[in-house]
Amino acid sequence: MFACAPGLPLPDGFLFGASTSAHQTEGGNTNSDWWQLEQHGAVAEPSGDAADSYHRWPVDIDLLAELGFTDYRFSIEWARIEPAPGCFSRAALAHYRRIVEYARERGMRPMVTLHHFTLPRWFAERGGWSAPDAVDRFARYVAATAPVIATDVEHVCTINEPNMVAALLPRVTAGGERPTGTGLPLPDPGLTRTLVEAHRAAVAAVRAISPTIRTGWSVASQGCQAVPGAEEVTAAYRHPREDVFLEAARQDDWIGVQAYTRTRIGPAGPLPVPEGAERTLTGWECYPDALGEALRHTAEVVGEVPIIVTENGIATADDRSRIAYTHRALDGLAEALADDLDIRGYFHWSALDTYEWGSFRPTFGLIAVEPETFLRVPKPSARWLGRIARSRTLPSAR
Numbered sequence: 001m002f003a004c005a006p007g008l009p010l011p012d013g014f015l016f017g018a019s020t021s022a023h024q025t026e027g028g029n030t031n032s033d034w035w036q037l038e039q040h041g042a043v044a045e046p047s048g049d050a051a052d053s054y055h056r057w058p059v060d061i062d063l064l065a066e067l068g069f070t071d072y073r074f075s076i077e078w079a080r081i082e083p084a085p086g087c088f089s090r091a092a093l094a095h096y097r098r099i100v101e102y103a104r105e106r107g108m109r110p111m112v113t114l115h116h117f118t119l120p121r122w123f124a125e126r127g128g129w130s131a132p133d134a135v136d137r138f139a140r141y142v143a144a145t146a147p148v149i150a151t152d153v154e155h156v157c158t159i160n161e162p163n164m165v166a167a168l169l170p171r172v173t174a175g176g177e178r179p180t181g182t183g184l185p186l187p188d189p190g191l192t193r194t195l196v197e198a199h200r201a202a203v204a205a206v207r208a209i210s211p212t213i214r215t216g217w218s219v220a221s222q223g224c225q226a227v228p229g230a231e232e233v234t235a236a237y238r239h240p241r242e243d244v245f246l247e248a249a250r251q252d253d254w255i256g257v258q259a260y261t262r263t264r265i266g267p268a269g270p271l272p273v274p275e276g277a278e279r280t281l282t283g284w285e286c287y288p289d290a291l292g293e294a295l296r297h298t299a300e301v302v303g304e305v306p307i308i309v310t311e312n313g314i315a316t317a318d319d320r321s322r323i324a325y326t327h328r329a330l331d332g333l334a335e336a337l338a339d340d341l342d343i344r345g346y347f348h349w350s351a352l353d354t355y356e357w358g359s360f361r362p363t364f365g366l367i368a369v370e371p372e373t374f375l376r377v378p379k380p381s382a383r384w385l386g387r388i389a390r391s392r393t394l395p396s397a398r
């Protein structure tokens with residue numbers, strides 16, 4: 001269908017993997033704020049057992065390694081590691097340590113995310129990020145993760161998509177679902193400042209654990225595109241929703257780009273998805289060029305900081321569309337590399353069909369998960385992308 005060669009050889013050390021997050025895959029994350037929200041009916045569907053990866057993680061790692069991937073991004077769950085304030089679970093830490101060690105045994109490099117949307121219930125109940133000691137509590141948790149990350153982990157992501165957290169957390173905790181309207185709500189400025197502070201404190205805590213760990217955070221690209229004449233409006237729209245978080249990464253070891261779609265901006269703000277445009281199962285416009293565009297915008301804002309694509313993918317039930325979308329997204333990546341952007345890795349979202357924050361319907365996975373038995377079934381896209389990972393060469397179609 002698509003020729004994989006000739007293509008662009010990947011730079012040495014380039015990370016090529018797939019991503020997951022704890023709450024979306026583990027199941028039974030009962031001590032987290034999200035579980036609470038789910039039980040109170042704040043979202044359409046609860047996470048339940050999710051993909052049962054809390055027990056089946058070796059199968060996930062085996063599959064990814066066999067498929068040809070060299071890297072695995074996953075998150076560790078604060079609510080499990082610190083189930084009560086100041087009480088750290090040695091068993092939970094040992095659990096995540098086993099994942100790190102097993103990934104290494106299978107020849108995969110683990111990238112560990114410390115916070116991917118979910119918080120311990122006790123932390124949320126004391127005011128979450130608005131509590132006066134929130135940053136210190138987070139830093140104390142990060143310091144406690146030393147047994148998991150001190151060795152064998154080269155990359156740590158402190159906070160996943162802080163811009164989404166700052167924009168959506170106040171709404172989600174108020175009992176609402178993710179807004180379905182156009183564009184992202186304006187992030188709360190106080191929450192933005194706190195998250196930047198929490199990131200800085202976490203970077204320091206990780207560096208104290210091991211100065212060789214490369215630390216960064218991952219920002220959700222808004223894919224902002226100005227229609228002619230709306231350039232200033234677009235810059236003003238984008239700054240608090242994206243750039244302020246990229247600017248905060250200028251002293252980091254890397255910056256994570258997470259790109260899925262675009263937001264077109266007119267003189268009065270975000271515009272609806274163009275009529276007739278193909279949409280994905282999340283309702284977003286199917287727009288694979290989002291990745292190349294996000295890489296270029298990120299490089300403009302962060303300057304010399306190396307970039308890692310920590311998420312990119314599509315929610316679709318048609319796996320051929322996943323291959324077509326990803327192929328085109330990788331073209332954007334290849335072009336950016338050919339233009340000498342310092343890009344160090346690509347992680348597909350997601351390794352598995354996971355719990356998509358309120359519903360299991362939008363399937364982003366390279367690997368299907370059978371809901372009753374949790375059986376994992378790699379899709380053709382998993383084999384296709386795994387072959388690219390193994391070949392260390394990006395296809396180039398343009």
Ligand code: BGC
Pocket residue numbers: 021024160161164220258311349356357364
């Ligand atoms: C998040 C993932 C999510 C994905 C698709 C990102 O916002 O990091 O948790 O599943 O995008 O919506």
